[in-house]
Amino acid sequence: MMGGITVEVKNLSRSYRRADRTIEVLRNLTTTLSSGSFTVLTGPSGAGKSTLLHLLGTLDRPTEGTILYDGRSFLDSSDRDLAAFRNARIGFIFQFHHLLPEFSALENVLMPTWIAGGKKEAVERARQLLTEVGLEQRLGHKPSELSGGEQQRVAVARALIMEPALLLADEPTGNLDSHTSLEVFSLLRMLSGKLSMTCLVATHNEVLARMAERHLAMDDGQIVSDSGG
Numbered sequence: 744m745m746g747g748i749t750v751e752v753k754n755l756s757r758s759y760r761r762a763d764r765t766i767e768v769l770r771n772l773t774t775t776l777s778s779g780s781f782t783v784l785t786g787p788s789g790a791g792k793s794t795l796l797h798l799l800g801t802l803d804r805p806t807e808g809t810i811l812y813d814g815r816s817f818l819d820s821s822d823r824d825l826a827a828f829r830n831a832r833i834g835f836i837f838q839f840h841h842l843l844p845e846f847s848a849l850e851n852v853l854m855p856t857w858i859a860g861g862k863k864e865a866v867e868r869a870r871q872l873l874t875e876v877g878l879e880q881r882l883g884h885k886p887s888e889l890s891g892g893e894q895q896r897v898a899v900a901r902a903l904i905m906e907p908a909l910l911l912a913d914e915p916t917g918n919l920d921s922h923t924s925l926e927v928f929s930l931l932r933m934l935s936g937k938l939s940m941t942c943l944v945a946t947h948n949e950v951l952a953r954m955a956e957r958h959l960a961m962d963d964g965q966i967v968s969d970s971g972g
Contacts, residue, residue: 747778747941748908755808770964786961792945834902836912872900892923
């Protein structure tokens with residue numbers, strides 16, 4: 744399912760109860776990610792970046808506010824329906840690649856398709872993606888046989904195998920050196936444009952942030968600046 748999705752966030756709040764107090768992580772946050780846009784999200788640790796990505800990725804539900812995907816809300820959906828939507832329309836890349844050590848690069852990329860029931864054509868799609876991220880010679884290699892940058896490229900391919908409309912990346916270059924970080928970031932930007940996905944990348948790297956078409960900065964659970972786009 745190629746093509747992006749418009750994500751509208753309205754008055755989003757997320758708080759947690761800890762002992763006898765309430766901790767507000769997000770506070771009345773409002774923004775829109777246009778279909779096919781590439782946006783970088785920065786902010787200090789504790790600003791709420793990961794919480795926002797988890798909410799946008801339907802891994803968590805807000806305390807207040809709404810999230811609309813092409814005008815539709817899924818907040819009242821059952822966990823099962825939410826999981827089906829997430830697997831079909833949303834791709835995730837994390838700081839820690841979370842590859843399964845006993846499986847090859849190709850098998851790791853295919854994992855989301857197996858969860859969804861599997862399709863024969865998915866194998867060719869996985870091979871194509873691994874070729875696009877420069878790993879055509881590493882299809883049968885296990886994670887322990889790959890460098891950190893190569894492992895993250897496998898994670899990128901895995902996130903794209905279901906052809907998501909929305910790609911969320913949480914510190915995808917956080918464990919990589921500066922050169923490899925630039926390579927992976929440039930790869931994400933290229934693939935996002937090629938596939939017309941809506942992409943949001945959270946990072947502490949201000950150099951990478953300046954390369955994005957749009958830059959959102961967060962602090963204390965709110966967006967404090969919005970440049971570009």
